[in-house]
Amino acid sequence: MLQTEQEYIRILRSRLEGTLPHDELDDILSDYTEHFRIGKANGRSEEELFCSLGSPEDVAREIRATHFVKKAEDTRSCRNIFHAVLATLGLGLFNLVFVLIPFILLVVLLFVVFILGIVFTVLGPVAFIYSVLQIAGIPAFAIWLSPAAGVFFSIGITSFGLLLVLGDYYLAKFFYRIGIRYLKWNIGVISGTECVT
Amino acid sequence: MSTDKQKPASSSCIACGLRFRGISATRIILWLGAITLVSFAIGFCILALSGNFPPTPGHDLTPFRQGSTLVPNTTTVPLDGATVGDVQLTLGAGDLTLQGSAPDDALMEATIFSQAAEWQPELVQTTNASRKFVTLIEKGHKGKEWFAVDSPNRWDIDLNNKIPLRLDVTVGAGDTLVSLGSLNLESLAVHTGAGDTTVDLGGYHGGRFDAVIKNGVGDLTLRIPKDSNTRIQVHNGIGDISDDHGLVQHDDTYMTDGFNTSLAVNEITLNQGVGSISLETV
Numbered sequence: 510m511l512q513t514e515q516e517y518i519r520i521l522r523s524r525l526e527g528t529l530p531h532d533e534l535d536d537i538l539s540d541y542t543e544h545f546r547i548g549k550a551n552g553r554s555e556e557e558l559f560c561s562l563g564s565p566e567d568v569a570r571e572i573r574a575t576h577f578v579k580k581a582e583d584t585r586s587c588r589n590i591f592h593a594v595l596a597t598l599g600l601g602l603f604n605l606v607f608v609l610i611p612f613i614l615l616v617v618l619l620f621v622v623f624i625l626g627i628v629f630t631v632l633g634p635v636a637f638i639y640s641v642l643q644i645a646g647i648p649a650f651a652i653w654l655s656p657a658a659g660v661f662f663s664i665g666i667t668s669f670g671l672l673l674v675l676g677d678y679y680l681a682k683f684f685y686r687i688g689i690r691y692l693k694w695n696i697g698v699i700s701g702t703e704c705v706t
Numbered sequence: 707m708s709t710d711k712q713k714p715a716s717s718s719c720i721a722c723g724l725r726f727r728g729i730s731a732t733r734i735i736l737w738l739g740a741i742t743l744v745s746f747a748i749g750f751c752i753l754a755l756s757g758n759f760p761p762t763p764g765h766d767l768t769p770f771r772q773g774s775t776l777v778p779n780t781t782t783v784p785l786d787g788a789t790v791g792d793v794q795l796t797l798g799a800g801d802l803t804l805q806g807s808a809p810d811d812a813l814m815e816a817t818i819f820s821q822a823a824e825w826q827p828e829l830v831q832t833t834n835a836s837r838k839f840v841t842l843i844e845k846g847h848k849g850k851e852w853f854a855v856d857s858p859n860r861w862d863i864d865l866n867n868k869i870p871l872r873l874d875v876t877v878g879a880g881d882t883l884v885s886l887g888s889l890n891l892e893s894l895a896v897h898t899g900a901g902d903t904t905v906d907l908g909g910y911h912g913g914r915f916d917a918v919i920k921n922g923v924g925d926l927t928l929r930i931p932k933d934s935n936t937r938i939q940v941h942n943g944i945g946d947i948s949d950d951h952g953l954v955q956h957d958d959t960y961m962t963d964g965f966n967t968s969l970a971v972n973e974i975t976l977n978q979g980v981g982s983i984s985l986e987t988v
Binding site: 662665 | 735743748752753
């Protein structure tokens with residue numbers, strides 16, 4: 510049970526230290542101090558203020574999630590989006606279903622498309638060599654119904670593979686953008702605000 | 707109470723658009739898409755021209771050959787009272803092994819290993835008086851070679867040892883092993899396109915014959931009996947000629963030791979394009 514405003518601020522600081530830059534952390538803590546000051550000036554007790562803000566642990570988790578999502582939005586990288594997802598998971602167990610599972614499915618999808626792209630890109634030239642050897646009349650390499658068609662199919666397979674790899678890159682960018690929006694919406698719903706900026 | 711006061715993020719490689727030597731990724735994707743579509747369209751057009759598209763019942767829509775197991779199919783051609791044989795073998799692509807071990811009452815016994823039933827060769831046999839004609843030809847070899855041949859076939863052919871034979875062998879691509887030592891030849895013609903060819907006449911004691919052996923690309927080995935009266939005329943393009951010193955050489959002509967024109971002479975003409983020629987006496 511919290512006793513004082515100082516204790517609240519101390520817990521908040523301890524939970525956020527190491528996550529946020531010092532200046533940002535100081536800004537946030539001063540905002541909370543100000544919030545207490547104004548609340549008290551308006552005649553509200555510390556208990557009422559604690560109740561309206563929520564526990565410092567919950568507030569710290571929310572701030573962490575918002576911070577990491579913002580960071581992932583500003584600097585796109587696998588590491589940042591991974592941290593953002595982990596931080597969002599901390600907001601509630603139900604996010605295992607609403608965040609973690611969709612995230613894993615998307616990662617698997619992107620990985621599979623990438624691997625398929627690589628496989629096609631590599632197999633295309635191999636199939637092309639088989640076509641040429643089949644045209645040269647070497648029976649061991651006769652895999653195509655028609656070696657002439659095989660030449661064109663090989664080219665098609667290679668370019669399709671490259672297309673998959675490139676497409677995977679843009680698909681990843683698209684999912685990244687959608688994912689950030691979804692995480693922000695998720696945090697907003699949990700924190701009870703319509704929009705988290 | 708917001709975390710908006712972060713410093714502007716530094717740009718990363720992922721954030722910036724892909725560009726390759728000034729060409730935008732969008733253009734590259736469009737080109738790749740176009741190449742993919744056009745390539746597959748041309749591929750299916752060629753399949754259609756070669757009769758493989760649309761797919762027939764029992765065959766899926768695939769540009770690849772189906773079934774990897776070689777299925778043997780043996781056919782026996784009876785003599786039907788003929789005393790002379792005329793055998794013509796035409797294999798588009800594949801390996802041919804020919805020898806003289808057919809049953810006495812058969813002119814030919816052919817075992818065909820083919821990956822697909824439709825690649826089984828066409829057999830035509832006719833009899834004219836005492837001469838029996840047999841033609842075994844790979845169906846895909848007729849016309850449209852570039853589109854539908856090259857089935858990975860293997861033919862094992864056994865011929866009759868007793869009756870005189872005119873033998874004409876054509877192999878487009880593949881290794882050819884012709885063991886004729888036990889046969890009785892009237893004439894021999896071997897035409898091969900690409901692949902190694904071995905014509906083995908070791909132990910031959912049949913009648914005299916004229917032979918023409920033409921090999922396009924690949925090594926050619928000719929094996930003849932030491933005690934035969936044989937003359938070999940060699941026309942070679944690019945490649946070495948080697949012999950085991952069992953033959954007497956005069957320019958492009960090689961003769962067996964003790965060659966005598968007053969006796970029955972086996973005349974062999976060798977035409978080699980690219981590849982080595984090996985002449986052996988046994």
